[in-house]
């Protein structure tokens with residue numbers, strides 16, 4: 565168990581006060597299937613087109629001042645899809661990691677995966693470990709990929725580990741609070757997202773970052789993920805800068 569202070573430094577905080585853009589953007593990359601269907605192609609064609617958009621979006625983060633980018637690639641509910649789509653997606657993830665490893669490492673991107681790895685095949689998990697290992701010394705953009713991720717599953721797994729620590733006496737029940745619980749989440753080293761974007765026109769969060777997004781700003785946009793661009797992300801970041809985040813308080 566590590567603490568949140570692993571990453572956030574005083575200079576980050578000062579930098580944050582000086583600018584108005586989001587520091588952490590999380591994206592529900594939706595609409596690949598409809599994008600492919602509109603072209604009379606199989607859903608996997610859309611997933612391949614969607615995977616290609618990720619590079620441009622990752623690369624524009626430093627310019628936009630986005631230090632953390634979290635992307636939803638596969639949910640705990642996506643196992644309900646056909647076997648053809650699931651195995652196509654799993655092989656796409658393996659290919660994406662192998663193909664992008666060098667470029668991500670060279671661009672100073674630090675990659676992490678969140679979600680339950682137990683249901684993923686060994687070959688994919690090995691590649692995920694390798695990508696995390698290859699980029700662990702990087703301190704540029706922090707890219708987090710949510711793969712077999714579900715917010716409820718994450719909270720349940722966290723609670724299980726927390727209960728184990730209580731049972732062994734490592735943690736006292738009276739010390740369980742809003743500070744301790746998130747230390748058991750997959751995202752324990754990340755700040756909460758400031759801005760959550762969902763593409764494809766659906767206005768729901770589909771089990772993404774439930775705990776972490778309690779006070780996030782949301783953007784539901786019509787663009788299908790394979791059409792999403794760095795330019796659009798820039799527009800959404802600027803629009804975020806005009807929002808008034810009150811966190812329950814009343815402005816002086």
Ligand code: IPE
Nearest residue numbers: 593594595596597598637638
């Ligand atoms: C998002 O696109 C990618 C994943 C969920 C894996 P979809 O595959 O959900 O595309 P639509 O929503 O059917 O268009």
Ligand code: IPE
Nearest residue numbers: 592593594636637638639770
């Ligand atoms: C959410 O999209 C999951 C990902 C983008 C990976 P879905 O397409 O699975 O969500 P629902 O089923 O429309 O809610």
Ligand code: MG
Nearest residue numbers: 594595596597
């Ligand atoms: Mg969808």
